Amino acid sequence: MEQPAETLSESIDPRRLLIFREVAHRGSLSAAATALGWTQPAVGQHVQRLERDLGMSLALRSTRGVTLTEAGVALLAHADAMASRLAAADEEMRALRTLRGGRLRLAAFPSACAALVPEALGRLADEAPDLDVRLTELEPAQAGAAVLAGEVDLALVFQYVGAQDEDEHRDLTIQPLMDDPVLAVLPAEHRLAGRVGASRGIALADLARERWVAGCPRCRTHLHSLAVDAGFHPDIRHSTDDYVVVQSLVAAGLAVALLPRLALSAFRDARVVAARISGNPARRISVIHRREAATMPAVQAGLRALVAPQPVG
Incomplete structure (x- = not known):
């Protein structure tokens, strides 16, 4: 008989191992050949x-x-173990393909977590009730990094229209979802409150002498950019990312603010009003993922749930 091969990978052909397993369990070459749909000589040659x-x-x-x-006898035990693992792998892949299992990791910024994600996850649960969905709250820059690192599969992000950061996710697939208007938030008794609902909105320059509350660095940069274009530098007295706190400060007459409509749809303090701004500034909300993730059934299901968000007002 020939000298045995030196390594396992050289000595054992997995396909031949499974054929041997069939012979061992069927008890004969002919029975194994019938089960496999092969000829008896072909089965014998493989063994x-x-x-x-x-x-x-x-x-x-x-x-x-x-x-x-x-x-x-010793080899059959290994053949049985391999067949079992292959069957388990096939079942797991089938479950992932049909969304009877698997996992989807989603990241989103705070106002999206409050106003967009719950309904989207509800739609996803209807389509794939066995899918393990995990949500993490992350700001856009952190979410993009998490997607690139493979820590999350999908992320909702925003970029202010016309801002210099519009290409920050260029290494990822970006699918725009909606444009979210940015509104001026004022105390209900503010001198400009009567202009709420006006077709042309209010001019940001009319708020040049106001004190401001601003949030995340990206939002603060956007406020500065709009203010400079309007001919002034905003007097930012308060800083918070919490849009509930922002509205409370505004309601108390301590400041005015800019907030996206989405944040106001998630929570609206009855003591404040929101007015359109001339020029209609907005942020673009998109979903991002790695290019190679586009074929993953869980990612595809997540995209279907996210691409048609319910209108916010």
């Missing part, structure tokens, strides 16, 4: 080649069938 590769006999042939040798 013989496996024996040559291993350098030992695996089964004794007779007119009554086959009897495993000690080596055959």
